[in-house]
Amino acid sequence: MRGQPITSVGALIVVSLGCVAVFGPILTPYDPAAQNLAKRLQPPSLVHPLGTDQFGRDILTRLVYGARISLGIAVTVTAVRVLIGTAVGLVAGYADGWVDEFLMRLVDLQLAFPGLVLALVVAGILGPSLGNVMVALAAVGWGTYARVVRGSVLSVKQRRYVDAARLAGAPRRRIVRRHLLPAVVSPVVVIATLNLGTVVVATAGLSFIGLGAQPPTAEWGTMLESGREHLRQAWWVVNAPGGAIAVTVLGFNLLGDGLRDRLDPRQETRIEEV
Template identity: 55%
Template sequence: MNGVVVKAQPRIYSLARFSRNKTAATGLVIILFLVFVAVFAPVLAPHHPYEQNLEKALLPPCGEYPFGTDDLGRCVFSRIIFGTRISLQIGVTVTAITASIGVTLGLLAGYYGRLVDEIIMRLVDILLAFPGLVLALAIAGLLGPGLFNVMLALAAVGWMGYARVVRGAVLAVKEKEFVESAKAIGAKDLYILLRYVLPNVSAPVIVMATLGVGYVILAAAGLSFLGLGVQPPTPDWGAMLNSGKAFMRTAPHLTVFPGLAIMITVMAFNFLGDGLRDLLDPRLKEKKIE
């Protein structure tokens, strides 16, 4: 080795190959559109999301109200547009927190092993023994409803998957020559983890995080539907479904449009995650060739 650190050769991912994956490209376009809607919500919404007009309550879709109005006369279209902000905020924030916690603990467990690995992975096994959504319901019930509490509840139950995946990847990477070379010349553990190990285990984390955003949005909508998430009058898709379920026969638009918004958003992140998995996982490519 002669004191020279052998660096891991970075993979070069083809943007052209990604663009040929129509499913992934479609998901990316939808996500970019949702981000645009969230950023420019005040400009795109024809009405204020909190504006009430009881004289126009439960109107069907029309020119003035493209998605109709709710039982308080509020514009459903405007509330769905502003609800995009809430959903993306929850999805991205919770995923960032869970990925950070899971990756950190997975790196420590895989790299140091022994007692550190035992403590972290036994904790993961205990938490995975409970269904994630049920555990999130219990935590949200204890903390009470609200935006911050629902994000905290989902973050508390979402990091275990990242920890297990990263730990398994680290166990393979830490035996590579470039890691052994770095140890041989006296590089510190933190430097090795950040400079050599983390970049080589990032591919599955990126895929998991992309798919995780969709799951978090769906779970947050479920908690809001049950009354444990974002509370009225904040425009949240799950809360809109909850308030509209009493009018499913007389005003089905109150549940159809928020439901479509959730479905399309989750579908877009799933499409993008599947495309990234095809692009970043060389083992999957080999199976397809075979």
């Protein structure tokens, strides 16, 4: 990331959030669910750096535990989307014919509906829980990966070295593994990095309207929903989880933009020409 300060900032934010999610619960002395009504709605102080909520719970502690949930869901959902979308795109791009046509019509059907609206429908049918939110979000976001992977495969499989491998009798599995998969890694990595931020926002949004995490779970969307009634008298109750969501999305977006510039083959060509 030398010469890319914005990308470095994004990477620093993402790495810091990851460290907080992994090691934060070990360092915090408070229980995220323990209530202490005698300390309710206390402003930020040395004892409680981000204040307490309406039940006297330490907000910083709940943010730390919420990072585990939000980042864990984001990584899991994005990984499932990548696996499904990459598999569909590889098969469609390499097979051609009716297989390609059938799979792409499925992708078109999935992309025809707004992702968040479709996730709302799926989560509403399955019921409110974090597991159902993960299923709902994973079911609606794989189409973009399939489109991008298919396009990359269609471009690469026409090259001479792929034709040479095919004429030499190389099995399809070997061609896909050695020639096609490496070509789709860069765009998939960029899309996945940018997708992580959107999944964090979608998870918080579904929890905010009651379809995701349920109280007293320390999740950023649930914290926003429970604190909105105290916005005027205790601004820190809402601003803390809102700020955490904003910083997380900013970090993934900066990192994704930097990776896109770094992994863009046209960028490499321009550098070589210079």
